Amino acid sequence: MIRHGGNIYETQRNRGIPTDELIDFSANINPLGMAPALKDALADSFEAILHYPDIEYFNLKQSIASVYGIAPEFIFPGNGAGELIFRYFRVLRPKKVLIVAPTFSEYEQAIRLAGGEVEYFQLQEDADFNLDIAALKLRLADGFDVLVLCNPNNPTGSFLPLSQLGEIVESSQHYGMQVMVDESFIDFVCEAPQQSAVQLLSENVFVVKSLTKFYAIPGLRLGFAVSFNTDVNELLNYTREPWNINALAAMAGEIILHQTDYIRESIRYVDAERVRFVEDLKKIDGLTVYPSSVNFLLLRLDERFDLCDMSEKLLQKKFLIRNASNFEFLDSRYFRIAVRKREENILLTQALKEYLVIDK
């Protein structure tokens, strides 16, 4: 089963295509790669590997805290955002959780592992998967322990501005619910902490985010959560496993958030490139492209084509795309592609055109 994008190793094993030859559009990683300062630091990283990481992750917390303008005690670094999502639900043990979907599948896995029950609030395709806030507020009255929102949302790319998020948080407070906001892709929208739910500073908000996408370090595993709920925080600290983050990821976290030039250039590049990419893709007959605010696009293939066949043909040209049919409410017509470098995006556009014109 396809659970996640970016599995270039499985493609190598099953299809014999070397990982360094694949053009991976299935994982959503910053096309500019790592920040130069991080590359330099990593090149000289043997020392960091030879020692245990700082078990308190003092500098890492300070680094994040300074960017978000909050105290380090509210910050919880993790071995990827995933570790924090699993830990959050493990300590919260919610009975019933509402997830806005289609979205990232790990929320459900984490909730079920913690013994919780999941319901979905469906984003409508005919509204370009934008959230209907009024309808969501009505649904909240049904009684949930937690509301889960991915913002910007994976795989739709839709983004909810802070003011609207604030409305939802307020409504959730009214019902005594927690709100988990996953901001793993928000850095592609704006510089931190702009638009971040961290600014809502509320006891019922848990913000989690991965640093591996924007900063192009998926192999290192790094994420963090921000929580102002003292009860939750005590449990998060109590259940943390020692040295949960490796030393290179911790070192990276101390560097990357301060690379202002790299951050601005990445936002600018991805933004401009997404606009061009979408324009090109929209010209292809047989594809629907949904609006996106980030570094990936959700697309729908017309019924007269077969996504598996198309994926196969693209793979023969070394392009890996993400079949999105395992996302709740999506089916085998949907796929997701990353916004990569200009040249690569042009090549994929070309390959899609060829396939859809020839096979028509």
Next chain:
Amino acid sequence: MIRHGGNIYETQRNRGIPTDELIDFSANINPLGMAPALKDALADSFEAILHYPDIEYFNLKQSIASVYGIAPEFIFPGNGAGELIFRYFRVLRPKKVLIVAPTFSEYEQAIRLAGGEVEYFQLQEDADFNLDIAALKLRLADGFDVLVLCNPNNPTGSFLPLSQLGEIVESSQHYGMQVMVDESFIDFVCEAPQQSAVQLLSENVFVVKSLTKFYAIPGLRLGFAVSFNTDVNELLNYTREPWNINALAAMAGEIILHQTDYIRESIRYVDAERVRFVEDLKKIDGLTVYPSSVNFLLLRLDERFDLCDMSEKLLQKKFLIRNASNFEFLDSRYFRIAVRKREENILLTQALKEYLVIDK
């Protein structure tokens, strides 16, 4: 509170001694450092960081499986041994666990987090902390769900040969108990899989081990477990968080276990150096040195001296040692030191001599 050794970052923060100036005898890391082949691979590791790790860790499991001569399905790589210890108890949810102690404190933390109760079986100081197998077998009759053994044991350095371990496992089987054996330091005793509990191939044995000590990669976080219990294994797979191991650690794991020359030279070096180090230390009046099979030594300071004061004086000379008073059954007279390079061990011996002679 001192929970673990190797916290050079805290020492830097609190005492202003730069981490690269400290001579860290408090963490138990291979004094020969990393395998040369691993250094080469890491120097060219940017590519590995830019991709998600293989979510199945296929090559890593294969690599471990081939060394231990078992199928990959029985192998569970982890973000350090710690992650596996916590996950094991989380899926097992034991009511009552017997831990042979003094030993590593994380077992108790993991068991309590999983809602279990802990009892201790005390290793006797007057038997040099060697395990009294007959007495342990009697104790097993009291009814426990799991027995936890660290072998070789941290912090005592004592080692139980496979034949004796087999006796204990048999007795545990009789009582329907699980046995968890932590072999994080066994590679210093012999080449894998010699002497490993993996060879007992039993449904009631769970073997866990860290690869960070022998292979000198504590900053990378890497460990694995071997389990032949199908029920436990299903739950271990079900509860694994995606990408639990970073890409560099996975890459390291594929390389290091096959560095036979490095492995033999490390065993030989540490073995010879420990013998010399112990001989030198035994000549110092005021110290008791306990026999050890591995790369660290447990020592006891005579009552007429003060361990905190001694640690402080050693730190002024940049030596960091591990106060062992937080280990169950040990008190403020006990400390642990790693076997480091010959030159460094001589320097520490000298510093200890100076302190104990001057302060007498």
